[in-house]
Amino acid sequence: MAEEIAKNIFFIPGRRKGGYPFCNSIFIQDRLSAIIDPASNRAELALHQDAKLAILSHFHNDHIRDLKLFPDAQIAIHEKEALALSDRNAVVELIFFPEEPQAEKDSWMARKAREMKGAWGWKVSRTFQDGDELNLGEIKLKVIHTPGHTIGHCCFWFPDQEILFSADIDLTGFGPWYGNACSSAEDFYCSLEKLRAYQPKLVVTGHELGLVQGEDFLSKLNRYQGLILVREQKILDSLASPKSLEEIVDLGVIYGEFLKQSPSLRPPERRMVIHHMRWLDKKGLVGFDAGKWISIKP
Ligand SMILES: [Zn+2]
Numbered sequence: 001m002a003e004e005i006a007k008n009i010f011f012i013p014g015r016r017k018g019g020y021p022f023c024n025s026i027f028i029q030d031r032l033s034a035i036i037d038p039a040s041n042r043a044e045l046a047l048h049q050d051a052k053l054a055i056l057s058h059f060h061n062d063h064i065r066d067l068k069l070f071p072d073a074q075i076a077i078h079e080k081e082a083l084a085l086s087d088r089n090a091v092v093e094l095i096f097f098p099e100e101p102q103a104e105k106d107s108w109m110a111r112k113a114r115e116m117k118g119a120w121g122w123k124v125s126r127t128f129q130d131g132d133e134l135n136l137g138e139i140k141l142k143v144i145h146t147p148g149h150t151i152g153h154c155c156f157w158f159p160d161q162e163i164l165f166s167a168d169i170d171l172t173g174f175g176p177w178y179g180n181a182c183s184s185a186e187d188f189y190c191s192l193e194k195l196r197a198y199q200p201k202l203v204v205t206g207h208e209l210g211l212v213q214g215e216d217f218l219s220k221l222n223r224y225q226g227l228i229l230v231r232e233q234k235i236l237d238s239l240a241s242p243k244s245l246e247e248i249v250d251l252g253v254i255y256g257e258f259l260k261q262s263p264s265l266r267p268p269e270r271r272m273v274i275h276h277m278r279w280l281d282k283k284g285l286v287g288f289d290a291g292k293w294i295s296i297k298p
Contacts, residue, residue: 002027002044006161008139010048011204011211014040018207021062021115026165026204027051031137035073036156036165037206039065053126055134055141057167057206058153059084059091061112067122074125076134078145078152085122094150094182097271104267128154146195148178148188157198162214164200170207171220175227178275179254179268185228185275186282192225235276236285242292248273 002010008029014022018040025040027033027048035051045066054070056077057063064085067075075085083090088109096105128134130145134156142157149168156165168177169192176188196218203212212220234253249270252259259265277293280286287294 002047005202005204005211006158006163009158009161009163012040012044012048013210014207018205018210020207021065023063023167023206024204024210028136028139030139034134034136035070037063037167038067038070039063042066042069045069053134053136055156056081056085057155057165058150059094060150060168061116063167063206064122065116068118075122076126076128077124078143078154079127079129080147081150081152082124082127084120085124086120088120091120095180097181097274100267108267130154144194144198146191148176148184148186148191150180151182151184153191155195157200162199162201163204164195164198164202164217165204165206166195167206169195169224170205170209171203171212171224172205172208175224175231177268177272179271181271183271183275184279185232185272186279189225189228192221195221231272232276232280235273235280236295239286239293239295242289242294244292245270245273245277248277248293 002012005011010027012025012027014024016022018024023037023039025038026036032053033051034053034055035048036055037057038045038054039062046069049069051070051073054067054073054075059081084094092105128143132143134141142159144155144157146153146155146169155167178185178188200217201214203217205212231253235248238251254269254272255265259269285296287296
């Protein structure tokens with residue numbers, strides 16, 4: 001059931017609390033009606049097919065899956081991810097490092113296409129970048145480019161209503177997810193810093209929590225951001241003895257016990273560890289010697 005969270009702005013909760021493969025959506029009723037991240041609840045979204053603009057936080061399936069309900073809507077996404085809506089190869093390049101096994105890439109992409117009940121091939125009408133304003137009539141949104149989860153991930157700020165749509169900066173207890181090749185632990189951390197400039201009355205997250213009251217935002221943001229450093233510290237502590245990348249992945253710093261239970265989690269765990277090693281290397285805290293990562297005391 002959609003809930004009007006401000007005049008003509010409707011929160012559409014995702015099925016299964018907006019857990020994957022669903023997300024939370026927003027519908028905006030205005031001269032140019034718009035839907036943000038249409039992958040919440042097909043039946044509910046179908047009631048809002050007058051949307052003429054689909055605004056996407058990023059290219060992931062669980063934010064675009066029900067685009068097909070809006071065949072006449074223009075599609076808008078950050079310029080760095082526009083190709084990923086139309087071209088399967090662009091999706092592969094954003095998700096996987098080039099050296100990952102082709103068979104793994106193919107099986108993953110086939111699974112995603114099944115989940116989407118179709119392949120890629122969306123035509124993007126508009127691209128945006130950081131600071132752009134989308135004017136829908138009475139209601140306007142500002143684009144906040146928040147890379148890290150993906151390279152073109154964006155949050156949306158409603159300045160007049162002081163509402164923040166935070167997409168996959170979802171403030172969950174799991175913490176930030178940066179498991180694509182185009183992700184970055186460092187950028188994610190910096191994007192969370194960037195959000196401190198806002199004092200929202202209400203935050204709409206892309207998954208699970210859904211609506212977060214403004215007074216709870218900062219404490220949830222602090223905890224969420226801190227988890228990146230907790231993971232980093234676990235990796236550093238493990239380097240009391242040199243370790244290969246695979247040995248660090250084995251620690252399950254991100255997924256914990258779930259990593260052993262589900263082999264499909266290993267590739268994103270590995271990518272997230274790689275992003276940590278890149279950032280630690282940049283900070284001069286680790287080195288790589290004879291095939292092993294070592295800790296360097298500052
Ligand atoms: Zn995502």
